[in-house]
Amino acid sequence: MPRSRRSRRTLTVVILVVVSLSLISLDLNGRTHSLTSGIKSVANDVYAPLRQGVLDIISPIGNFFAGAFDYGSVQSQNEQLEKTLGQLRASQAEQGFEENQLRELTKLQNLPFLNSLPTVTAQTVDENSSNFTATITLDKGRADGVDVGYPVVGAGGLVGQVIQSFHHTCVVQLVTDGQSKVGVTFGATNQYTGIVDGQGPGNSMTADLVLPHTPLHKGEVMYTSGLQAASYPAGIPVATVQSFHTASGASQETIKVDAAANLSQLAYVDVVQWAPSTT
Amino acid sequence: MTARSILRVALVIFIVLMVQQTVIVALRIDGAHPDLLWLLPITAALLDGPETGAIVGFWAGLSFDLVLPTPFGLSALVGCLLGYAVGSLTAAVDPRATWLKPVAALAGSVAADMLFAVLGAILGQQQMVEINFVSLVLVVGIASVVFVLPVSRLMRWALVGESNRRSLVSAQADSRLW
Numbered sequence: 001m002p003r004s005r006r007s008r009r010t011l012t013v014v015i016l017v018v019v020s021l022s023l024i025s026l027d028l029n030g031r032t033h034s035l036t037s038g039i040k041s042v043a044n045d046v047y048a049p050l051r052q053g054v055l056d057i058i059s060p061i062g063n064f065f066a067g068a069f070d071y072g073s074v075q076s077q078n079e080q081l082e083k084t085l086g087q088l089r090a091s092q093a094e095q096g097f098e099e100n101q102l103r104e105l106t107k108l109q110n111l112p113f114l115n116s117l118p119t120v121t122a123q124t125v126d127e128n129s130s131n132f133t134a135t136i137t138l139d140k141g142r143a144d145g146v147d148v149g150y151p152v153v154g155a156g157g158l159v160g161q162v163i164q165s166f167h168h169t170c171v172v173q174l175v176t177d178g179q180s181k182v183g184v185t186f187g188a189t190n191q192y193t194g195i196v197d198g199q200g201p202g203n204s205m206t207a208d209l210v211l212p213h214t215p216l217h218k219g220e221v222m223y224t225s226g227l228q229a230a231s232y233p234a235g236i237p238v239a240t241v242q243s244f245h246t247a248s249g250a251s252q253e254t255i256k257v258d259a260a261a262n263l264s265q266l267a268y269v270d271v272v273q274w275a276p277s278t279t
Numbered sequence: 280m281t282a283r284s285i286l287r288v289a290l291v292i293f294i295v296l297m298v299q300q301t302v303i304v305a306l307r308i309d310g311a312h313p314d315l316l317w318l319l320p321i322t323a324a325l326l327d328g329p330e331t332g333a334i335v336g337f338w339a340g341l342s343f344d345l346v347l348p349t350p351f352g353l354s355a356l357v358g359c360l361l362g363y364a365v366g367s368l369t370a371a372v373d374p375r376a377t378w379l380k381p382v383a384a385l386a387g388s389v390a391a392d393m394l395f396a397v398l399g400a401i402l403g404q405q406q407m408v409e410i411n412f413v414s415l416v417l418v419v420g421i422a423s424v425v426f427v428l429p430v431s432r433l434m435r436w437a438l439v440g441e442s443n444r445r446s447l448v449s450a451q452a453d454s455r456l457w
Contacts, residue, residue, distance in 0.1 A: 008330075024353055054301045128312070
């Protein structure tokens, strides 16, 4: 191979590597992140309708085959959903009184109650687009009042937090993502605190910073703490205790928890228009 | 690369991106889905050498970076290095060898995903190494072997007319398979 050609080839690769590293630096730097975020936002505005168009074409074909091969389970799932809906309607009527009391109490403590906060209902258009992150993409963005940092709830609890917001779409980091950390309270009077840590897609989450021998029981629900500078408003179910033990000499309890929200049923979610306090 | 090849490669990248984000992303097994992105630099490098592999890998990676929640530029960096490595390592191999494409697809895709995760962790995205690598390697590796032939066919169409001898030889070898 001629030497000049080899040199040109090496130079091309070096330039591409340098450009890639520069883009990564721009993206990770807090001051220049808005530049790459803006590029992504413009690209997503173009890409989202195209992707939806392709899905509109192929979905009926996929649904036809899925329906034909899976009719029995769809029917039983529908019956189960109708049953659950009936139970929820009944319990909603019963809970009205307790909710009013709780709203009054949380107002007294100056804590935002989830039901008093405005929400934007969004449809999930994409789940786990990367193998390396636990995220979903919603069909609502800045133009619909959805901004970075807003909590997302649905399917029985906290789903995650908006990490990228584009014009008409946004990306939500799920509570199971390895980067997710949620401050929680639990116990009869919410006297205990801890942090629920995501361990990556498909892995059980853990509850950390819980003192050894803290009284717990399997199935106990942990709620967002809403303490000062918290990333979430108080009272959202985050996780349920799956197993726990205290290793001898350990400075904290080892607790495995499951997400309170059913993260396999995220067709529709609510984005809570609540930004974390910056003070 | 000629202007026509550039346009065709851009179209192939767009098609693969759309297929990945609409169909392939739903083929999830144990939390992992196939990754067609890496097949673009691998097939380009096999057809037209390391320089084309690196260029295609960079632009394909950058296109995917626009729609992925991972750090912007990371896929471009890995795609570029992957294309260059595959082109360089297979330079001495007979391009008519039937095992070349499946082996390059399997080894290249798995290596690219590993590099992607490690670089992500180095850049502060610790969660990228906290995934189930066994299922990732199995799903991505096997799917890459399955999908390398259609992607290679698309890439050959895009790079047709390029002067490199490898593309011509490979085209004949491929036509026997199809």
